[in-house]
Amino acid sequence: MIGDVPPVVFRDPGYLMVALAATVAVWLLGPLWSRVRRLVSFVDAISLGVFVSIGVRVSQAHGMSWWACICLGVITGTFGGVLRDVLRAEVPLVFRKEIYATAGIIGAAALLGMDALKVPADAGLAISTLLVTAIRLLAIRYALNRSEP
Numbered sequence: 001m002i003g004d005v006p007p008v009v010f011r012d013p014g015y016l017m018v019a020l021a022a023t024v025a026v027w028l029l030g031p032l033w034s035r036v037r038r039l040v041s042f043v044d045a046i047s048l049g050v051f052v053s054i055g056v057r058v059s060q061a062h063g064m065s066w067w068a069c070i071c072l073g074v075i076t077g078t079f080g081g082v083l084r085d086v087l088r089a090e091v092p093l094v095f096r097k098e099i100y101a102t103a104g105i106i107g108a109a110a111l112l113g114m115d116a117l118k119v120p121a122d123a124g125l126a127i128s129t130l131l132v133t134a135i136r137l138l139a140i141r142y143a144l145n146r147s148e149p
Contacts (some may be wrong), residue, residue, distance in 0.1 A: 002062045002072070041140055044081060049132035052077035052104040053125050056111050066112055074101050075106035077132070097146050099139035107132030 055076025109127035
């Protein structure tokens, strides 16, 4: 998103192949959705943590401000899930009362905080990824939701 023009997805056909393979797999395995829903939620929580942390690091590498790093980290982490849900004709998790983007915001802010405290970069990345994943998994397990304003 930030200055990487053209986007890597248009330079490396491997990304298209993965997307096509995933599309075929989802189409073929669609009837099994109810059986794999828990696994998908688990993998989604891990992916959220990984992509939020990556989004923050890329934003930092491009000299973005702290608030832009948090915003872009959360966008990076949540947009794949938005696409998934839209393609399934569901309201995306990020637009429901689910603790989803909130977990990303907390993890992104924690990563920036650890950087300010001079925590080693790899440790900060791992901790923030685990933090986001843990928050999301706890929210799923205990049906924790954001309250309405």
